[in-house]
Amino acid sequence: xxxxxxxxxxxxxxxxxxxxxxxxxxxxxxxxxxxxxxxxxxxxxxxxxxxxxxxxxxxxxxxxxxxxxxxxxxxxxxxxxxxxxxxxxxxxxxxxxxxxxxxxxxxxxxxxxxxxxxxxxxxxxxxxxxxxxxxxxxxxxxxxxxxxxxxxxxxxxxxxxxxxxxxxxxxxxxxxxxxxxxxxxxxxxxxxxxxxxxxxxxxxxxxxxxxxxxxxxxxxxxxxxxxxxxxxxxxxxxxxxxxxxxxxxxxxxxxxxxxxxxxxxxxxxxxxxxxxxxxxxxxxxxxxxxxxxxxxxxxxxxxxxxxxxxxxxxxxxxxxxxxxxxxxxxxxxxxxxxxxxxxxxxxxxxxxxxxxxxxxxxxxxxxxxxxxxxxxxxxxxxxxxxxxxxxxxxxxxxxxxxxxxxxxxxx
Ligand SMILES: Cc1ncc(COP(=O)(O)O)c(C=O)c1O
Numbered sequence: 001x002x003x004x005x006x007x008x009x010x011x012x013x014x015x016x017x018x019x020x021x022x023x024x025x026x027x028x029x030x031x032x033x034x035x036x037x038x039x040x041x042x043x044x045x046x047x048x049x050x051x052x053x054x055x056x057x058x059x060x061x062x063x064x065x066x067x068x069x070x071x072x073x074x075x076x077x078x079x080x081x082x083x084x085x086x087x088x089x090x091x092x093x094x095x096x097x098x099x100x101x102x103x104x105x106x107x108x109x110x111x112x113x114x115x116x117x118x119x120x121x122x123x124x125x126x127x128x129x130x131x132x133x134x135x136x137x138x139x140x141x142x143x144x145x146x147x148x149x150x151x152x153x154x155x156x157x158x159x160x161x162x163x164x165x166x167x168x169x170x171x172x173x174x175x176x177x178x179x180x181x182x183x184x185x186x187x188x189x190x191x192x193x194x195x196x197x198x199x200x201x202x203x204x205x206x207x208x209x210x211x212x213x214x215x216x217x218x219x220x221x222x223x224x225x226x227x228x229x230x231x232x233x234x235x236x237x238x239x240x241x242x243x244x245x246x247x248x249x250x251x252x253x254x255x256x257x258x259x260x261x262x263x264x265x266x267x268x269x270x271x272x273x274x275x276x277x278x279x280x281x282x283x284x285x286x287x288x289x290x291x292x293x294x295x296x297x298x299x300x301x302x303x304x305x306x307x308x309x310x311x312x313x314x315x316x317x318x319x320x321x322x323x324x325x326x327x328x329x330x331x332x333x334x335x336x337x338x339x340x341x342x343x344x345x346x347x348x349x350x351x352x353x354x355x356x357x358x359x360x361x362x363x364x365x366x367x368x369x370x371x372x373x374x375x376x377x378x379x380x381x382x383x384x385x386x387x388x389x390x391x392x393x394x395x396x397x398x399x400x401x402x403x404x405x406x407x408x409x410x411x
Contacts, residue, residue, distance in 0.1 A: 002026040002274070002383045003316075003357070009388060011276050011316040011355045018379045019394050020278040020355070021295040023366050027062060027384035029272035030362075034066050037264060040240035042247045045260045048092045050221050051077040053265030053363040054273075056380055058391035060084040063268070071221075071263040075105040092218065092261065094136055094184055096120070096159055103127050114184035114218065116159055118168055125176025134182025134218065135169060136160045139203040142187075148196050149308060150222075151188040160185070163207055182261075183208045186220030189306075190227075190266060194235050194242065197222075201246045209253065216259035217250070219243070223267035225360060227310045234267065266363040273362025275300050275311075275378075277341070279354040280333065289328040291350050296332030296339050298373040302364050303340065311342060316355040318348035330356065334373040366392075 002024065003011045015022055037047045048071035049063045055077055060070060061084045069090040070081045081091050088109040096116040098106070100123075106113050107128045114134035115121050124133055138160030144151050152159065161169060173180050187200045201219065208217055224234035243260065251258045277300075281292035302309045313330055314320055323346035330347075332339030341358060350356075369377055380392035 002029070009383060009386070011274075011357050014381060014388060015276050015278060015355055017388070018381055018390060020276060021293075021299060021378040022276045022394075023361060023378055023380040023392075024274045024276060024388075025059065025269070025362055025380070025382045025391075026272045026274075027382055030059070030062060030269055031066060033268045033272060034063070034068055036236045036240075037262060037268070038067070039237075040244060040260075040262075042240075042244035042260050044247075044251075044257050045262070048218075048261060048263045049268055050263050050265035051081060052367060053221075054269050055080055055367050056391055057084050058380075058382055058389075059269065060086075062382075064090075068268075075102055078105055078111065092184075092263065094134075094186075094218075094263075096136075098123075107131075112182065112216075114182060117161060118165055118172060121161075121169055121172050121178075122176075125172060125178050129176040129178070132179045132181040132215070133173075134184050134216070135166075135180060136184040136186075137166075137204070137207060138162055139185060139200070139207060142200055142203045145193075145196070148188070148191065148193055150190050150306075151196075152186055152222075153188070153200075166207070166210060179213045180211055181213050181215040182218060183211060183214065183216075184218040184220065184261075186222065186263075188222045190224045191222045192224035192234055194238050197239055198242050198246075201243055205246060205250045208250070214254060214256075214258055216261050217247070218261035218263065221263045221265045221267065223264055225266045225270045225363075227312070227360065229312055236267070266360075269362035270360045270364075271362065273360065273365060275341075275358040275361035275365060277356050277358065279350055279352055279356065282350060282352065284326075287326075289324070289326050289350070291328050291330045291347070291356075292333065293330060293341065293356060294333055295341060295378075296334045296373050296375045297336065297341065298332075298334070298370045299375045299378055300332075300341055300358065300361070300365060301368040301370055302361075303342075304370075304372075305364065305368055311361065312359040313342045313345055313347065314357045314359070315348050315350055316357060318350075318354070320348060322348055324349045332373075332375075334375065336373055339373070 094114040277295035283290040377395035379394035
């Protein structure tokens with residue numbers, strides 16, 4: 001845990017200094033997470049961090065300093081990546097339904113592009129003939145067990161090109177002299193089952209054999225992150241060994257050293273982030289305790305987007321071994337009836353002014369904030385080598401006043 005009393009890095013000291021609520025990231029944990037990907041034994045590998053998971057420029061720059069590249073899915077994130085010093089060949093762009101102007105951004109600088117449909121391949125070919133492009137595929141024959149949640153491939157998935165469409169993809173490619181040099185897949189998110197990744201790799205590589213000019217196979221992200229303290233984490237070492245063996249065999253079959261691309265999001269940063277929020281009010285009811293905080297799900301939005309999202313919550317300075325005997329819901333400060341940061345938790349007895357520490361807040365949390373309920377964005381702080389660095393100021397009401405007058409809103 002990054003929070004300690006020395007150097008004023010306790011959860012309370014940070015909140016007093018930077019305000020509550022607050023996002024805090026641990027640089028050493030990010031480095032540790034990234035190292036696990038760097039230790040994958042396959043030699044020809046590049047790691048691209050998924051910017052949608054956390055697009056803070058300081059975080060992206062930290063990734064770049066570690067030799068990590070970046071995966072983006074929109075022109076805005078492409079521009080953020082440039083601002084952080086990534087070069088076009090350090091960027092993979094994978095998305096769907098690109099408009100003409102989206103294509104312009106991608107083609108202008110020659111970033112690595114994976115298209116998602118036959119129609120998009122044709123549009124790309126017209127705009128950028130005689131170039132290289134990758135295909136996002138949807139391996140619908142992959143058997144998905146009931147246990148595997150959060151899977152983003154299969155017959156019900158909107159994304160990707162099907163195996164039965166590949167002949168047509170080659171016809172389009174030859175019309176525009178395109179080289180289909182990459183295969184991309186994103187199996188799902190927060191997947192814990194190594195066997196599913198193994199079967200996914202086998203199926204994707206079986207399909208990939210059809211691409212004689214293949215330069216890379218991009219397996220996307222999805223590596224699980226331990227949600228509950230008592231859970232075991234994803235077997236990253238086992239994954240590294242498995243995927244290296246598969247890629248070596250594949251390269252041998254292809255007679256060429258094919259690059260392996262991975263695009264981790266959460267596995268690189270989720271457990272390096274903490275969300276701090278202060279208790280404002282406590283309702284002690286016979287059946288349950290409602291802990292009211294100064295945060296809401298629009299500024300801690302992962303529970304809004306992922307219904308199975310679970311984030312451990314600790315109370316600063318209070319012993320988790322001595323929970324009170326009633327379940328507690330940790331609630332937001334809005335009128336939204338589903339404004340819960342966490343539900344049905346056994347927490348120590350909580351009082352007004354206590355600081356709560358919400359875990360696994362590094363990914364799809366700040367980057368997914370919405371204006372839905374009107375709560376202002378918290379600050380973001382990076383703890384690096386014992387120092388707390390402000391990497392994003394908190395939002396304040398003043399610019400909003402200005403905005404309202406610009407819009408000539410009469411109140
Ligand atoms: C194509 C693609 N790759 C990688 C990621 C990162 O996923 P994760 O955070 O599950 O590792 C995403 C996230 O949505 C994605 O869409």
